[in-house]
Amino acid sequence: MDETRSPGEGGWGWLATALTYAVALVISLPFLWMLKTATESSAASTAFPPNLLPDGGFFETFETIFFNSKLLLWLWNSFVVSAVSTLLALALAIPAAYALSRFRFWGKSGVSVAILSAQMMPPIVLIIPLYTFFIRFGLADSLWSVIIANAAFALPVIVWMLKTSFDTVPFEIDEAARVDGASWFHISLLIVVPLALPGVIAASIFAFLNSWDEFLLARTLLRSVDQWVGTIGLSSFMGENATPWNEVMAIALAFTVPPVALFLFIQKHFVSGLGSGAVKG
Amino acid sequence: MTSVSIENVVKKYGHTTVLHDINIRIPQGDFVVLVGPSGCGKSTLLRTIAGLEPISNGTIRIGERVVNGLSPKARNIAMVFQNYALYPHMTVAENMGFGLRLSRVPRPEIAQKVASAADTLGLSQLLDRYPKALSGGQRQRVAMGRALVREPDVFLFDEPLSNLDAKLRVQMRTEIRSLQQRLKTTTIYVTHDQVEAMTMADQIVVMKEGRVEQVGTPLELYDKPESLFVAGFIGSPSMNFLKGTIDSQGFQLADNQQNRLRLLGDPEPSLIERSLIYGIRPEHLVVGDEGIPCRIEVVEPTGAETMLFCLHGQQPITVFLHERRFFRPGDEIHVQARPGLMHLFDPETERRISTKNPTL
Amino acid sequence: MNRHLVLFLGPCVAALMAFFIVPVWQTFVMSVHADTMAPNPAYVGLANYIAVASDRNFVRLMTTSVLYTAGNVIFVWLIGLGIALLLNRNFVGRGLVRAAFIVPWATPYVAASLIFSLMFNYDVGILNYLLGLLSYGQLRIDYLTSCPNALISLTGISVWKLLPLGIVMMLTGLQSIPETQYEAARVDGATGLQRFWFVTLPGLRSTTITLTLLMMIWCFGRSFTAIYLLTGGGPAGCSETLVLKSYLQMFQLFKPATAATLGVGVLLISLVFAIAYIMVLAVGSRKNG
């Protein structure tokens, strides 16, 4: 990593660095623009030419969105859906990933191929019948429908991510534990999960963010405003011209900060975990 | 204190047979070493005894109990792994007490047992450390401590010293041996190092390609190797093997009619003129005026002893002298066997040819 | 061990069955029955497939989907490689810059759609403002409500969202090329450009294949949220993808069989990508011994 690998750099390193900053700025522009609009007054948010810096309508805007809208409720719903579906998915995926990593059994490659292909499944194919399914079981318009479906959708990817990270724990540690009298249950929870913790965290974050970001299914299943998750609540401002842009962007910001913070917080784990889980598949 | 018996054990992975019909009886309290070249199935055999691998056929008994289908836990064994397999997220004390914790032994009792094992192994100062803060030798001790704490019927070791440096290895060798003699726990110890086997074992089991070649005490294997393989494997430096025939005056190399190696007494008639492999250990050769002529290629003086690597034509001959002698590469010498110490092997079957005349 | 296998793997396999295999089967079954929300629709064979394929907008639908996917693959690859090359060096503030490149990934798609709808705004959007500055007030672009523009803008949003994945994969790929290969090329007298051409690009081969496949599957099979929110497939259907159309057929026009037929189409095309990928992988591993 200390080596300079970009070919033909010569004495032009500073130029490359400057270019890097410029590109980073362009890529960040949408996020920065959201930040700027969210923190200005409603008059300023539709000014043309636009102000390049916020004018400080910050507190008023945030008071409005947190206390005079359903934002907090939607955020809470999103949190509940994401957290519960993540736990549910982990409960199914950890033992399965452990079995795929450790047990030798007939049909293992078949299961592996099935899990890998499930990762490639376009959600639309699943959503049409699932919609009918949830309606029939009276789960439509309930957070449970979204929780269950999100857990299931995350399953193939996180099983694979977990399996890859379990594979890095030496088998001899399991064997030592077996000799010590540990059951498979003990080994997976007391030995392998703690040792593969970065991978487990990465998988959890993946599942959490997937649910947080999910729109298609929630859109079809959640009808009443009080059941909406953040994505649906946010999308209700699209094309609706009554709410000023600064409030819309403040709401978008409030919804974006948790995943971005989570992401930056565990960037390293996530990037390497995702690299090994989703990519090597 | 428990005996272990392995009867007709076969282990297959798919279509490859890794262990062929293994039979070994290990009396209670014995220290048995499984030795053989890498890949010969030692670890596999040990792991079938531990219950980490199911066997394809045969019976394994620990004491009177057939343990074939039992889990490692139910077999009441303890195992020390080559790379120690310590739990990285647990302290030394937690590592050592983990097995007891799983069997729901009360905490004070665990603490007391861990403390006493730590005391035995000199780990008392390290109980709160994590494995990554330990040296290789200390980790090795923790792995042993983990085995010790559980007071098992049988200790199983899989090349526990091979990751240590040479000096520590020699020291740990003695320590493990004396510990075992104190505890008198039946022990099965796997190594590929024949010196380790010779210095530690009550009984050695020599394995080759998934088969038992020979079982015996270290001295039995040294004095009476049953096959070319065992003869070559046991003893350092390795035994010299020469092709030739025997007549009434001694052993004669196939390509050299004049010079002979002495025999003690008259050979049996059945051996005369038969094509043979003559084995003689380097330490059983002397340098003198008669015998087989050869040229010194390399001299290794180690102070008290002298090692000579010589060539007779294309035939390498190693000589090990328990004294300091001065030779130079290029010197022409004659080597002669000390009588009564040679071994004869059949070149076809590679088995030992036993002779009625013990002094031959 | 068998009991444990069932205990450990069983629930997960059951869930995969219930939420993947069964729905796929049901979608297929729906696609060969009559196009009605009424219970027990009649079996109609391939009629829905024929209807979808002979629709006069079918070619436009396919073209849009393919252009959207291809645009994503090409631009994520190109820009991802460029940025990865820039990032794969030591410079001040690398941590911060890397974080900036990760942010789009974590930004929820719905939030991103809102942000872009503001930035793309014809009257007050920053993009038209900047464009005006550059063209002395002459130029304004209709980003979302005119014809090739809508598709281009939506592709741009998707590239922005997926770029972090491209960068991360390209960085991993670059770092897996042994330094000694560059040194050997340097000793052989290769210029910077030649080293890029003969060492870097071949070294990125497998990364490129994986990235291309993932992009194809994700863009093609998931081309929904931003399109639905920003253009709804318009104007005049010129940004309508297969996935979006399938959704609209089901949930706005209540034509479940047409929706299912389109869904099966998406699945089959994704499957072709996946099989191509597996074949390329197999050939690659045979070549490398």
Ligand SMILES: Nc1ncnc2c1ncn2[C@@H]1O[C@H](COP(=O)(O)OP(=O)(O)O)[C@@H](O)[C@H]1O
């Ligand atoms: N899980 C396995 N599957 C297939 N073959 C194996 C497996 N484990 C070991 N073997 C084979 O069994 C033989 C013996 O291995 P092992 O017992 O580890 O040898 P040793 O410990 O004597 O070096 C080797 O040839 C090895 O390749």
Ligand SMILES: [Mg+2]
């Ligand atoms: Mg071994």
